[in-house]
Amino acid sequence: MKRFQLSDTPIRIEPLRDSLCHQTAGAFASFEGWVRDHNEGRVVLGLHYEAYVALAEKEGERIVEEAMRRFDIVEARCVHRIGELRIGELAVWVGVSAAHRGAAFDACRHIIDEVKSRVPIWKQERYREGDMGWLHPAAAAAGKD
Amino acid sequence: MKRFQLSDTPIRIEPLRDSLCHQTAGAFASFEGWVRDHNEGRVVLGLHYEAYVALAEKEGERIVEEAMRRFDIVEARCVHRIGELRIGELAVWVGVSAAHRGAAFDACRHIIDEVKSRVPIWKQERYREGDMGWLHPAAAAAGKD
Amino acid sequence: MAAVTVLYFASLRDAAGVASERIESDAIDLQGLFAQLQSRHGFAWPADRLRVAIDGEFAHWEDGLREGSEIAFIPPVSGG
Amino acid sequence: MAAVTVLYFASLRDAAGVASERIESDAIDLQGLFAQLQSRHGFAWPADRLRVAIDGEFAHWEDGLREGSEIAFIPPVSGG
Numbered sequence: 001m002k003r004f005q006l007s008d009t010p011i012r013i014e015p016l017r018d019s020l021c022h023q024t025a026g027a028f029a030s031f032e033g034w035v036r037d038h039n040e041g042r043v044v045l046g047l048h049y050e051a052y053v054a055l056a057e058k059e060g061e062r063i064v065e066e067a068m069r070r071f072d073i074v075e076a077r078c079v080h081r082i083g084e085l086r087i088g089e090l091a092v093w094v095g096v097s098a099a100h101r102g103a104a105f106d107a108c109r110h111i112i113d114e115v116k117s118r119v120p121i122w123k124q125e126r127y128r129e130g131d132m133g134w135l136h137p138a139a140a141a142a143g144k145d
Numbered sequence: 146m147k148r149f150q151l152s153d154t155p156i157r158i159e160p161l162r163d164s165l166c167h168q169t170a171g172a173f174a175s176f177e178g179w180v181r182d183h184n185e186g187r188v189v190l191g192l193h194y195e196a197y198v199a200l201a202e203k204e205g206e207r208i209v210e211e212a213m214r215r216f217d218i219v220e221a222r223c224v225h226r227i228g229e230l231r232i233g234e235l236a237v238w239v240g241v242s243a244a245h246r247g248a249a250f251d252a253c254r255h256i257i258d259e260v261k262s263r264v265p266i267w268k269q270e271r272y273r274e275g276d277m278g279w280l281h282p283a284a285a286a287a288g289k290d
Numbered sequence: 291m292a293a294v295t296v297l298y299f300a301s302l303r304d305a306a307g308v309a310s311e312r313i314e315s316d317a318i319d320l321q322g323l324f325a326q327l328q329s330r331h332g333f334a335w336p337a338d339r340l341r342v343a344i345d346g347e348f349a350h351w352e353d354g355l356r357e358g359s360e361i362a363f364i365p366p367v368s369g370g
Numbered sequence: 371m372a373a374v375t376v377l378y379f380a381s382l383r384d385a386a387g388v389a390s391e392r393i394e395s396d397a398i399d400l401q402g403l404f405a406q407l408q409s410r411h412g413f414a415w416p417a418d419r420l421r422v423a424i425d426g427e428f429a430h431w432e433d434g435l436r437e438g439s440e441i442a443f444i445p446p447v448s449g450g
Contacts, residue, residue, distance in 0.1 A: 014159075023232055026181040029174070029253075030415055031246065033450050049266040049449065053223065054426035056449075070449055087168055092450050099258060108174075109250050112449055114450060120423075120442075121449030122380035134381040137450035178370050194369065197299055197362055199346035201369075225369055237370050257370060262321075265343075266369030267300035279301040280368035 003076060004060030006051055006121075008083045011090045016077055025074040025097035029104035031112045033092040035085050039135075043128040045059070049082045049091065052120040056080075063114040069108035073112040077110055081122060146192040148221060149205030151196055151266075153228045156235045161222055167190040170219040170242035174249035176257045178237040180230050184280075188273040194227045199261065201225075209260040218271035223256055225266060230290075291316050292355040296327065297362040302340075306331045320344075322353040324363060340365055371396050372435040377442040382383075382420075386411045401431040403441060421430065421446055 001019075013032075020028060037044055064076050077095040085091055094111045098104040123135045146164075158177075165173060182189055185265050220240045230236060238258045243249040268280045293314045298306040306327075317323040320342050327333070341364040342349050344356065355361075373394045378386045384408075397403040398421045407413070422429050422443040424436065435441075 013162075017158075021179070021233060022173070023182040025269070028177040028179060028180055030177075032173040032175075033246070034166070034171055034173060034242075036169040038245070049379060051445065051449075052423070055423055055428070055442070055444075057447035058426065059428075088166060096391065097179075099181070099396050101178070101254075105250065105254050109246075112246060116447070118447070119449050120379065120447055122445070123448040124380070132444075134384070136381060136446040137448055138446065194301060196369075197343070197364065200343055200348070200362070200364075204348075240339065241358065253344070261367075261370035263367070264369050265299065265364050265367055267365070268368040279304070279365075281301060281366040282368055285364065 002061060003064040005079045006053060006056060006082050007079050011079050011093050013093060016093060019096055020075045020095050020097040022072040022074045022097060024098055024099060027101035027104040028097045030095040031108050032090055035087050035089050035091055037087045039125060044125050045128055047124045048084050048119060050122050051082045056120050059119050063111055064082050067107045067111050073107045076107060078115060091102045126143040138142060147206060150224045151198060151201060151227050156224050156226060156238050158238060161224060161238060162240055165220045165222060165240050165242040167219045167242060169244060171244055172246035172249040174244045174253040175240040176253050177235055180234050181235055182230050189229050189270045190273055191271045193229050193269040194226045195267050197290045201265050204264045205260060208256055212252045212256050217248045218252045221252060221279050223260060228237060235287040291358045293367060294355055296359045300365055302333060302365050305333050315355060317355060319354055322356060334366055335365060341365050372437045374430060374435055375440045380445055382443055382445050385413050395435060397435060399432050399434055400429060403435060417446060
């Protein structure tokens with residue numbers, strides 16, 4: 001089973017969450033990134049995620065596997081959408097199960113932080129005024145969203 | 146709408162999660178506590194949660210309202226089961242939506258930490274050997290599970 | 291003397307053998323009431339490991355007994 | 371001379387006007403290849419703001435060009 005996946009169709013949360021259930025796991029932490037209707041003062045109508053698929057899948061898998069080794073957790077998975085998304089749609093999902101909650105929270109946060117900074121996926125926002133823009137955040141701004 | 150609830154029937158996650166969606170929210174963090182099949186070296190077959198309902202509802206609501214003021218979040222909710230639970234069942238759910246992920250994670254973790262330490266709910270475990278035990282953790286052990 | 295209802299939870303209820311009882315007490319405060327009930331029921335908990343509530347709100351051990359009030363002794367909690 | 375395929379993503383693709391192109395280059399390393407393509411397409415990004423990959427794995431700017439390989443210039447990412 002791949003622990004990181006790209007999806008060009010809407011992410012279905014329930015089967016992902018259920019795949020992390022285990023009798024030894026007492027804690028589950030998850031993160032979802034939703035498409036917001038604004039960014040840096042501009043009204044956003046929708047967006048497009050593009051990926052360098054071959055490398056994104058490898059790098060995403062490495063991130064989740066690193067988390068499996070680094071934290072005392074039972075299971076972890078991440079799915080990232082690509083393609084066109086509407087406001088409110090689920091862009092990325094991370095879930096982690098563990099015996100105890102500290103490790104579940106820490107691993108979940110670590111995975112989303114690393115995915116956002118390392119996986120070759122780019123967001124193109126479509127604005128109310130009709131123009132579009134690629135987001136290429138400077139390293140200094142990492143960790144903000 | 147109450148932001149904290151006790152439930153004597155299985156918690157349905159999807160409507161809770163959906164109630165936190167907001168167009169300004171780009172991040173969502175959630176925590177789930179699941180019934181484990183063991184605790185402190187003993188095999189657990191199931192458990193029972195008892196609450197001092199009147200005070201638990203008030204204290205739980207205070208915790209979530211405090212989080213709404215203290216963190217830069219959009220919405221937050223928590224539901225805790227009472228009654229008989231089987232292994233793997235969902236015992237507590239916390240969800241937080243926010244513009245950015247840092248506040249969502251921090252508020253979610255704060256709420257579950259406070260609920261576990263302040264809300265008058267008690268867990269009675271039923272063991273393989275047939276005996277049962279109430280859990281009354283010492284303050285020093287808080288934050289472990 | 292004040293007549294109050296006392297609620298017990300979890301292992302404290304197991305020790306008392308009842309979930310609640312109506313009692314009359316001449317204790318001057320909640321600390322004194324707990325000492326009386328502790329000797330009657332043989333509670334293992336010292337008061338400083340418990341919290342106390344009156345009428346559904348947390349209270350202080352130094353608070354007096356109000357006629358007709360509902361008093362709960364709250365052992366360490368274990369939700370979540 | 372090495373013949374390689376170059377992939378462009380996001381704003382880099384917009385600047386190049388193509389998603390990929392096959393080119394022959396005498397650059398000794400990836401840094402040199404990027405400099406050639408930068409002057410051809412007018413990329414605004416300096417190399418030190420980008421990462422580079424060969425055949426689906428991250429590489430170093432000092433790596434040489436392998437005949438037939440696929441090279442990707444990766445602008446700052448914005449997933450999540």
